[in-house]
Amino acid sequence: MTPEDLNKIAETERDAQQFATHTLNVCVAAGCVSTQADKVKEALEAEVASRGLKDHCKVRGVGCMGLCMAGPLVSVDGDKTLYQHVAKTDAPQIIEQLGKAPLKRLECKTAQPFFTRQKKIVLENCGTIDCERIEEYIAASGYEALMMALTQMSPADVVKEVTTSGLRGRGGAGFPTGLKWSTVAKAARKPKYVVCNADEGDPGAFMDRSVLESDPHRIVEGMAIAGYAIGAEKGYIYVRAEYPLAVKRLQAAIKQAERQGLLGNAILGTTFNFSLEIRLGAGAFVCGEETALLASVEGRRGQPRPRPPFPAEVGLWGGPTLINNVETFSSIAPIIRNGGAWFAGIGSADSKGTKVFALAGRVSNTGLIEVPMGITLREIIFEIGGGIPDGKKFKAVQTGGPSGGCIPEQFLDMPVDYESLTKAGSIMGSGGMIVMDETSCMVDVAKFFMDFCMTESCGKCVPCRVGTTQMHRILEKVTKGTATECDLVLLEELCDMVRSTSLCGLGMTAPNPVLSTLRYFKDEYLAHIKEKRCPAGVCKFGKEHAHA
Amino acid sequence: MPTLKVTKPALPSQDKRWRIVDAKMRRYGYESHALIEVLHCVQECFGYLDEESLKFVSAALCVPLSKVYGVATFYNFFNLKPQGEHNCVICMGTACYIKGAPQILDAVEKAAGVKAGETTPDGKVSVLTARCFGSCGLAPALIFDGEVSAKADASKCAQKINEWMAK
Numbered sequence: 134m135t136p137e138d139l140n141k142i143a144e145t146e147r148d149a150q151q152f153a154t155h156t157l158n159v160c161v162a163a164g165c166v167s168t169q170a171d172k173v174k175e176a177l178e179a180e181v182a183s184r185g186l187k188d189h190c191k192v193r194g195v196g197c198m199g200l201c202m203a204g205p206l207v208s209v210d211g212d213k214t215l216y217q218h219v220a221k222t223d224a225p226q227i228i229e230q231l232g233k234a235p236l237k238r239l240e241c242k243t244a245q246p247f248f249t250r251q252k253k254i255v256l257e258n259c260g261t262i263d264c265e266r267i268e269e270y271i272a273a274s275g276y277e278a279l280m281m282a283l284t285q286m287s288p289a290d291v292v293k294e295v296t297t298s299g300l301r302g303r304g305g306a307g308f309p310t311g312l313k314w315s316t317v318a319k320a321a322r323k324p325k326y327v328v329c330n331a332d333e334g335d336p337g338a339f340m341d342r343s344v345l346e347s348d349p350h351r352i353v354e355g356m357a358i359a360g361y362a363i364g365a366e367k368g369y370i371y372v373r374a375e376y377p378l379a380v381k382r383l384q385a386a387i388k389q390a391e392r393q394g395l396l397g398n399a400i401l402g403t404t405f406n407f408s409l410e411i412r413l414g415a416g417a418f419v420c421g422e423e424t425a426l427l428a429s430v431e432g433r434r435g436q437p438r439p440r441p442p443f444p445a446e447v448g449l450w451g452g453p454t455l456i457n458n459v460e461t462f463s464s465i466a467p468i469i470r471n472g473g474a475w476f477a478g479i480g481s482a483d484s485k486g487t488k489v490f491a492l493a494g495r496v497s498n499t500g501l502i503e504v505p506m507g508i509t510l511r512e513i514i515f516e517i518g519g520g521i522p523d524g525k526k527f528k529a530v531q532t533g534g535p536s537g538g539c540i541p542e543q544f545l546d547m548p549v550d551y552e553s554l555t556k557a558g559s560i561m562g563s564g565g566m567i568v569m570d571e572t573s574c575m576v577d578v579a580k581f582f583m584d585f586c587m588t589e590s591c592g593k594c595v596p597c598r599v600g601t602t603q604m605h606r607i608l609e610k611v612t613k614g615t616a617t618e619c620d621l622v623l624l625e626e627l628c629d630m631v632r633s634t635s636l637c638g639l640g641m642t643a644p645n646p647v648l649s650t651l652r653y654f655k656d657e658y659l660a661h662i663k664e665k666r667c668p669a670g671v672c673k674f675g676k677e678h679a680h681a
Numbered sequence: 682m683p684t685l686k687v688t689k690p691a692l693p694s695q696d697k698r699w700r701i702v703d704a705k706m707r708r709y710g711y712e713s714h715a716l717i718e719v720l721h722c723v724q725e726c727f728g729y730l731d732e733e734s735l736k737f738v739s740a741a742l743c744v745p746l747s748k749v750y751g752v753a754t755f756y757n758f759f760n761l762k763p764q765g766e767h768n769c770v771i772c773m774g775t776a777c778y779i780k781g782a783p784q785i786l787d788a789v790e791k792a793a794g795v796k797a798g799e800t801t802p803d804g805k806v807s808v809l810t811a812r813c814f815g816s817c818g819l820a821p822a823l824i825f826d827g828e829v830s831a832k833a834d835a836s837k838c839a840q841k842i843n844e845w846m847a848k
Binding site for chain 1: 715718720755816819820829830831
């Protein structure tokens with residue numbers, strides 16, 4: 134494969150796409166598949182075939198279109214018409230209306246804020262290209278960035294471009310990506326490794342899953358560019374076994390890239406070699422922590438180890454290792470293609486670019502969104518998200534999963550960036566955003582997360598193993614109405630102890646959901662303790678307690 | 682320096698599935714770091730990891746049995762007991778939790794008569810919970826025999842379990 138071959142593939146594919154008079158894109162990401170999108174696709178294909186329209190009308194399976202709650206989604210002729218809640222029996226009518234006025238019954242308005250307020254960089258191909266064909270990715274400027282990096286840039290140039298972009302780690306902590314890359318690039322020891330953290334363990338987050346399923350080549354390209362920049366020839370993608378569809382598409386993508394000579398030896402006619410291997414996770418939240426992840430890739434129990442040395446110096450099998458999250462690698466190709474300065478021009482002062490969020494919970498439009506950093510929570514929840522359904526009142530939004538916190542109403546006009554969220558007692562996290570209304574009890578939510586951390590604690594260090602159990606016990610007492618105010622003092626002390634003495638991020642951030650709810654919803658805790666009453670009506674201690 | 686020669690253990694039985702497992706190990710050159718991948722393969726072939734398979738993998742990859750057992754029990758994904766004919770996995774992620782997963786779990790547990798993580802005595806239904814499927818946009822979600830069911834309703838889920846139990 135030479136750069137000319139790559140251009141040729143892109144041109145042939147673009148020509149073929151223009152040849153079709155009509156295109157029907159069916160979302161075949163996991164969300165829509167669970168509402169029978171695959172059957173819809175089959176029905177549309179059968180209908181097209183039976184009418185003899187095969188040459189003019191193309192039915193494609195594409196990635197996530199974002200609005201999961203309206204699935205299965207089908208878009209017709211680009212983004213002109215979008216149909217929602219499509220059933221397989223709708224196929225004849227949809228085909229019938231091609232080129233005519235759209236079917237009113239199924240139409241989903243694309244002029245609503247959910248679509249117009251987004252800015253897509255990471256998700257640029259999601260919902261527009263066939264996620265199982267490398268040709269379509271190449272036609273959408275895919276692998277152009279890899280070609281540019283390999284043929285026109287030195288590894289140091291690539292690192293410089295990433296540094297200029299101001300990109301920060303999208304896994305949650307927000308460490309500057311350029312700095313991480315340059316540290317690994319400077320490490321003298323070989324072999325080096327590139328590792329992609331696709332172990333999206335946060336409950337309530339599905340951004341990485343959607344990117345893996347909708348645009349797997351983007352991650353392959355990003356990792357290959359990283360390999361070139363830091364001098365690594367081997368990469369691992371650590372994916373959750375709970376995402377079988379993502380694993381399947383990623384495997385297919387790697388095979389296709391190998392066949393086209395975009396992975397393997399002498400990539401694009403240069404001296405650069407790079408290969409990728411998938412490693413399956415096996416259901417351990419702690420494996421999202423980088424040293425635990427490396428232990429798991431090496432086939433051991435996923436338990437973290439003290440840092441330093443950081444994986445950038447001593448990582449996989451002792452070699453310098455670059456670990457980035459799926460979304461971080463997905464941002465690399467556009468940064469190289471358009472330049473770091475372009476990316477730095479989007480977003481806020483210290484948080485550049487866009488961020489993908491998984492919007493879920495008590496909000497009208499649940500699904501996947503990508504917005505520029507610095508947008509306010511109110512815009513996300515009330516404009517893009519369409520507000521709270523059933524006339525209920527907003528109570529809090531939870532970001533960052535079990536490591537994050539609950540943000541109350543008074544912060545709705547706060548810009549969404551790493552620093553502001555931390556100041557409000559939460560974290561950016563990987564991008565899960567769960568909206569809660571008045572029917573959620575904040576003590577119960579804190580208990581839910583503590584139960585999660587308690588069960589997922591790997592048990593290596595005492596503060597996390599014992600501390601989370603003790604905190605859970607106190608929260609249990611509060612929700613049962615048997616706690617006293619002294620317990621709250623103890624709870625706060627425990628939070629402080631676990632936060633400052635745990636070995637890894639899981640333990641250090643485990644108190645966050647408790648601390649943030651204590652800070653903003655102390656009255657709910659007190660109502661449970663003093664009045665034996667749950668303001669949201671979730672905790673049912675009253676009667677059961679009287680019987681016991 | 683004389684090298685220690687390790688003979689590969691014989692396959693535990695004539696069962697063809699062992700050959701799939703062995704092929705997987707061969708692909709990784711019987712390296713110890715392939716342990717998790719191999720355990721995934723065994724579970725895919727046999728449905729769960731029993732003592733015999735753990736011993737076999739331990740010998741083939743030259744990993745102490747204690748470590749194999751450690752890995753198998755550390756990760757939630759591995760089952761050490763046979764699973765029921767049908768299984769129902771309820772997502773307990775945050776979005777599902779907020780939207781009523783606990784009620785669904787209650788209804789399913791009552792219908793099956795077992796707690797989460799258990800299998801009915803007749804071996805028909807296993808009830809399991811998961812951390813998060815990533816189907817948060819369609820919460821509450823659960824999986825009936827590999828098929829995701831979105832925006833689930835407690836009484837319908839209980840009905841499905843009853844149908845399985847009655848068969």
